Amino acid sequence: MSTPFVTVDVTVLDANLRAMADHATARGLALRPHAKTHKSPEIARRQLALGAVGLTVATVSEAEIFAAGGVTDLFIAYPIWPSPERAARLRALTEQAGVRVGVDSAESAEALGRAVPGLEVLVEVDSGHHRSGVLPAQAGAVAVAADKAGSLVRGVFTFPGHSYGPDRQRPAVDAESAALSEAAATLTARGLDASVRSGGSTPTAALSGDTLTEIRPGVYVFGDAQQVELGTCGWEQVALTVTATVVSRSGQRFILDAGSKVLGADQQAWATGGGRLPAYPDARITALSEHHATVVLPAGHVVPKLGVRLAVVPNHVCATVNLADELIVVDGGEVVDRWPVTARGANT
């Protein structure tokens, strides 16, 4: 097989799946993994077999693909705007599976209620990430609009994306709990159902507050360099790597044939580089071109030879998977299967 290619260690994967399932059970939380990370029906099947209540997805097209694969409980954790075509697709989807969507304004709640009657909705709350979502105090008003428009309000959700930073998990969890608690109260005060209080991300999953009824981690299945550098997983929990070849060397610098078109270009300000090399913990990926990773080793470290293959842990595994057509599945170092990334590019 020519490099670069994406490998998943199925033993590590299964251990990750089981650990999160056990954590959710122990905490009495429903686990609804975010399938945007793996985009793979085979991994979804394993998650559901271990007790996940359903899947989270980001787009209607991801939902369509998993529904076609037999998943019957899907939450599109996104503030859907029901354009005529998207509304028609959502109506068709509700014939195939139980579907729940996000809503974050009275206007979109009204449009959605008209376009897709009887849809289950959760009100999206901004718990500090400042992306989509309403302030907690405004959740009740959105829920009332959804209810009046004929949607079935089930509760509230948030994404504590501000957990992605050193030492930011605990404050993000506290903000998430406070926001969901306040938002849920604005629904119950209006006589609306707030029984679902959904949150969570991989960095915060271990800390999830008592307010939550459901968590939606995604990255935990594979882990990645961001999680390792945040301290939320160890190297031994990283299930996905990109295999790349050393194609050029100069002094303490060498070049691998996996660049941003394979690894993805995500790089948070606090990241140490463009990904990590477990075999060379002191190496830093100082630049990513489309097909080059520029790696620098400290003085005195021996640079690998031309032609050597190395495993690279990408910074953000969701981006990596979405650039691949298939995952090469290994067990004990042997290739045992290939899983298609069925929902790759499912952006609509």
Next chain:
Amino acid sequence: MSTPFVTVDVTVLDANLRAMADHATARGLALRPHAKTHKSPEIARRQLALGAVGLTVATVSEAEIFAAGGVTDLFIAYPIWPSPERAARLRALTEQAGVRVGVDSAESAEALGRAVPGLEVLVEVDSGHHRSGVLPAQAGAVAVAADKAGSLVRGVFTFPGHSYGPDRQRPAVDAESAALSEAAATLTARGLDASVRSGGSTPTAALSGDTLTEIRPGVYVFGDAQQVELGTCGWEQVALTVTATVVSRSGQRFILDAGSKVLGADQQAWATGGGRLPAYPDARITALSEHHATVVLPAGHVVPKLGVRLAVVPNHVCATVNLADELIVVDGGEVVDRWPVTARGANT
């Protein structure tokens, strides 16, 4: 059509193709466009019809796809390491098309010469980007190794990637000319052919020095926000945009349904944000999640309504195209065709 999707204005595209072809002709340069940008046989066909001498590609798999599409002259501008499988693919490729590859060490030159006899090679030179490539003074030694190993040395090439920064085009062009000139002299001093001196990037194409015989721009076909912000193209020359929908609003912030899984995550330190909105020149994309672009407008500017569709110019169009399965071709605002991104994900 549900958003997000990638649109190409064919009138703008054709004007860009013609302008670069005319520039190359006027300067007496061979034009060998880098097809990694468009990955599309239809656009390759147009480039060749306008006089391009062949195509540049980054990987053997890109070369395979364009050769299958009938392109007969391909330069893989990459320091190929000939693993057994890749060497076999290269040998098969040379049966289909004229193929030239990059080499940047005596060791890889020897391996390549043994594995793929009679291959045409160009020695890669580092003109200041500090990625792959040898120092100019070392080019002759690599060329001798390639020649002895049975390859056909044709000259030298470089990628002046350090042209990607404000006011860095002129210094990068000067460095490129000096490096290629010095490197070529080390070949001719050893009696080897240095008739190809290939360089160029979109930011430097207009300035290409007299040393060059060939230029390899890629991005010029579409333009992107990086090129506009560098001053190397105008908004009216941007042929590719992503159409996205406003799905959420809060104060001066709004969210579009095109994130890094559509636009790509590339963002140079000097970029103004995660892409640009021509209809809102003062708007800034302050964050990209996978399916959200967070856009902020200055105080006093009217935020677009929910459901409105807007064109987004990505920062780095090569990444955007590689995330799409097809390009929606428009002419005068009407959809006239769909072009598959045939070489999407061709990373090996």
